Amino acid sequence: MSQVIHHDEHYDPEGSKIGMWLFIFTELLLFGGLFIVYSVYRYMNADAFHLAAEELNTTVGALNTVILLISSMTIAMSTTALQKKQKATTIVLLEITFMLALIFLVNKYFEWGVKFDHGIFPGSEFMKAEMSQGEVLFFGLYFVMTGLHALHIVAGLVIMGFALARVQKGTVHADRPSLLENAGLYWHLVDLIWIFLFPLFYLIT
Amino acid sequence: MQASSKIPTDVSYLEYEGKHKGLRAWIFSTDHKRIGLLYLYSMMTLFLVGVILGLAMRFELIAPGKTIMDAKDYNAVFTVHGVIMIFMIVIPGLPAVFGNFMLPIMIGAKDVAFPKLNLLSWWVYIAGAFLVITSVLFGDGSPDTGWTFYAPYSFKTGANMLPAIFGAFVLGFSSILTGLNFIVTMHRMRAPGMTWTKMPLFPWSLYGTAWIQLLATPIVGITLVLVALERIFGIGVFDPALGGDPILYQHLFWIYSHPAVYVMILPAMGAISEIIPTFSQKHIFGYKVLVVSTLAIAFIGYFVWGHHMFTSGMSGTAQYTFSILTFLVAIPSAIKVFNWISTMYKGSINVQTPFYWAASFIFVFMIGGLSGLVVGALATNVYLHDTAFVVAHFHFIVFGGVGFSFFGAIHYWFPKMFGRMYDATWANIGWLIFTIGFLALYSPMFYLGMQGMPRRYYDYLEEFHAANILSTLGSWVMTLGLIIVIINLFRSAKSGPIAVANPWNGKTLEWTVPSPPPVENFDEIPEYQEKDGPYEYQ
Amino acid sequence: MENEKHHIVPYRLYAVVLLLLLVLTFISIAITDINLGAFTVVGALLLASIKSGLVLVYFMHLKFDKAYIQIMVGMVFILFIAIVLVTFFDYYFR
Missing domain, CATH: 1.10.287 (Helix Hairpins)
Known part of the structure; x- marks a missing residue:
């Protein structure tokens, strides 16, 4: 429909970059709202949060952090490869990023699975019976925040999939890199949020 | 950006049909002008629903005791009235209708930066509106929490809350996308030579608004998600029984919803800043101050949310802080009023319908603003909190501010949008009746609030009877005025006399293109050079 | 461009x-x-x-971006920190 009106191919890489940044701002504030909730309840229940955080497996968390950081580097490198007109390298780097994201999700799945087996999940009777209010809040927030983050990983996978297909087709190339660059920006956002989630849930013990 | 080969430059956007025909040429159009009108028509429809609910409430209050509905229905009616009016009318209001239609033309662009995203925003808006309406029509009863969805009641009530909450979330998404589009448009697509300090004031107000839409809406979004999760799973974040703090809900809700008041009022002020110089035929007084005050309102407006919570049990320190900040935000608003009045001073005032609306905007906005200081001050707030006084203040600002500005703007830009003139006599009669009705409807509520009548009750004591009768009569008069205004506009859009390109001798760019504008607005993108501002009158 | x-x-x-x-x-x-x-x-x-x-x-890539994008990003973070601080005017002094 739009090509009828805008057939003069309006392409503005800087415009789409700002658009992506503005979208990232909204995402930051979306998580920002949750960080406010977290900080208030942490302030009100410092000891319980301390206790509950020890339930979380630091090794799995650290492993996921390393995975995300590496994936951030590989997607950033894929932009460089695209600009250097190395199409094959671009695709390989994107695929690596894609795989790393999947591994992150698998880890997350097992991590949550263990919690569920221990009776720790939102609305569980075990939590209401055995845990203090602060611990219930901690795990409530843990599931909401890491869950929302995992949703963003899935969204990132979808965007990366599009970028990958378009690079392969050749419609995203050195002169028109916006889609790949924006996929990269989005992926770094996912990384950025995890950089704060990891210490706030796993490390402050 | 060479001239297009297929788009005719002499066919107006109203007549041009691309790939689609009929209705589909509208609902699938990415033309910012058509999208603006789509918003106008959908909002008008929803607005009439909101008005009918408002009339029903006023009719219930014509006498003490049950008149036409009981307490439960009354709760549902004021909730749905609030949700429709706030989330579907006044928040998107001016940006979605006039912002979409006028912003690209006023800055000399062919369209917004992301036209497809713009169309998506409208569809998302419709989806959100639809969701809210389903919560009324289906399920175990209409939402009855008030438009604020306060926890813990919002996840305890048996009413059908989830679609309404999700609908508000979706509407917020539409608002975010529109804001994002506008910011990129203003950054990237201003005509050559139009520097930031030469941009007209309506686009400037949209710029400030867009930032608020972008940075505040996500917070209410996540808050509504938390309420929904609380309802479904019981995660405990706002549930005092599980250690949650309901006051935190109020914080998060108002972190968005107070700035949202500025999403409503800033574009309204922007439209007034266009109307007043045009009908005074004079350069706007203090252009730069108006720009700075717009941004100042947008920024300070973020930090005053707590004045909605003075009686909620916040700490004393927070109460003083929010009260002081509230007084601060009144300053830039007052500066704007001062500048509008100064623009009129020694101008050659052309008294037309848009000017009537603009002048009465200033009047009702002043009353609303000054009563805002009364409720913004800590001591008086404790007395007036949750009384009819707040309802009066709120409607003077939001309905008086946004409504009067909206009607002023639609009369101002009507010739441009539809290519026809409206009937001035009927427009003026409609304005007069509407204004009288408005004042009769809301002024008594100031008195009632000071006498101690609480809001949100379907019943009241006998001593409040007389003022309530006056208020209900006012609602009928106002609706009569509204009907006259709307019928006049509809008739004129179909069969009014053909309008010239610049009926008011305006100086901003939208008056340089034909009425109605061609599909791509400009034959050639205009250039801004020798002029030193957007309002150059002799 | x-x-x-x-x-x-x-x-x-x-x-x-x-x-x-x-x-x-x-x-x-x-x-x-x-x-x-x-x-x-x-x-x-x-x-x-x-x-x-x-x-x-x-x-x-902020290092290689234009100044106004850097300013926007900075302002967003400042705004968020300010919102957190103002929220804690309530909780810290309660």
């Missing part, structure tokens, strides 16, 4: 940044074993902020 040449970031810079990020991650894990008392939270947040700064500046 086509003439705005993109700055091509060399692979090596990305690798160096990743190395720094990993080192900072292990430092933040290591210091949780030391009891820093009230400074535990401060330390963790400080390290996280440095890490996010690296991601923003290098991975997200």
Whole structure:
């Protein structure tokens, strides 16, 4: 429909970059709202949060952090490869990023699975019976925040999939890199949020 | 950006049909002008629903005791009235209708930066509106929490809350996308030579608004998600029984919803800043101050949310802080009023319908603003909190501010949008009746609030009877005025006399293109050079 | 608009940044074993902020972007911190 009106191919890489940044701002504030909730309840229940955080497996968390950081580097490198007109390298780097994201999700799945087996999940009777209010809040927030983050990983996978297909087709190339660059920006956002989630849930013990 | 080969430059956007025909040429159009009108028509429809609910409430209050509905229905009616009016009318209001239609033309662009995203925003808006309406029509009863969805009641009530909450979330998404589009448009697509300090004031107000839409809406979004999760799973974040703090809900809700008041009022002020110089035929007084005050309102407006919570049990320190900040935000608003009045001073005032609306905007906005200081001050707030006084203040600002500005703007830009003139006599009669009705409807509520009548009750004591009768009569008069205004506009859009390109001798760019504008607005993108501002009158 | 040449970031810079990020991650894990008392939270947040700064500046190309984009990003973070501070006017003094 739009090509009828805008057939003069309006392409503005800087415009789409700002658009992506503005979208990232909204995402930051979306998580920002949750960080406010977290900080208030942490302030009100410092000891319980301390206790509950020890339930979380630091090794799995650290492993996921390393995975995300590496994936951030590989997607950033894929932009460089695209600009250097190395199409094959671009695709390989994107695929690596894609795989790393999947591994992150698998880890997350097992991590949550263990919690569920221990009776720790939102609305569980075990939590209401055995845990203090602060611990219930901690795990409530843990599931909401890491869950929302995992949703963003899935969204990132979808965007990366599009970028990958378009690079392969050749419609995203050195002169028109916006889609790949924006996929990269989005992926770094996912990384950025995890950089704060990891210490706030796993490390402050 | 060479001239297009297929788009005719002499066919107006109203007549041009691309790939689609009929209705589909509208609902699938990415033309910012058509999208603006789509918003106008959908909002008008929803607005009439909101008005009918408002009339029903006023009719219930014509006498003490049950008149036409009981307490439960009354709760549902004021909730749905609030949700429709706030989330579907006044928040998107001016940006979605006039912002979409006028912003690209006023800055000399062919369209917004992301036209497809713009169309998506409208569809998302419709989806959100639809969701809210389903919560009324289906399920175990209409939402009855008030438009604020306060926890813990919002996840305890048996009413059908989830679609309404999700609908508000979706509407917020539409608002975010529109804001994002506008910011990129203003950054990237201003005509050559139009520097930031030469941009007209309506686009400037949209710029400030867009930032608020972008940075505040996500917070209410996540808050509504938390309420929904609380309802479904019981995660405990706002549930005092599980250690949650309901006051935190109020914080998060108002972190968005107070700035949202500025999403409503800033574009309204922007439209007034266009109307007043045009009908005074004079350069706007203090252009730069108006720009700075717009941004100042947008920024300070973020930090005053707590004045909605003075009686909620916040700490004393927070109460003083929010009260002081509230007084601060009144300053830039007052500066704007001062500048509008100064623009009129020694101008050659052309008294037309848009000017009537603009002048009465200033009047009702002043009353609303000054009563805002009364409720913004800590001591008086404790007395007036949750009384009819707040309802009066709120409607003077939001309905008086946004409504009067909206009607002023639609009369101002009507010739441009539809290519026809409206009937001035009927427009003026409609304005007069509407204004009288408005004042009769809301002024008594100031008195009632000071006498101690609480809001949100379907019943009241006998001593409040007389003022309530006056208020209900006012609602009928106002609706009569509204009907006259709307019928006049509809008739004129179909069969009014053909309008010239610049009926008011305006100086901003939208008056340089034909009425109605061609599909791509400009034959050639205009250039801004020798002029030193957007309002150059002799 | 086509003439705005993109700055091509060399692979090596990305690798160096990743190395720094990993080192900072292990430092933040290591210091949780030391009891820093009230400074535990401060330390963790400080390290996280440095890490996010690296991601923003290098991975997200802010270093090579125009000034107004840098200002926007800075303002958003300042706004968020201010909102948190103002919220704590309530909780801290309650």
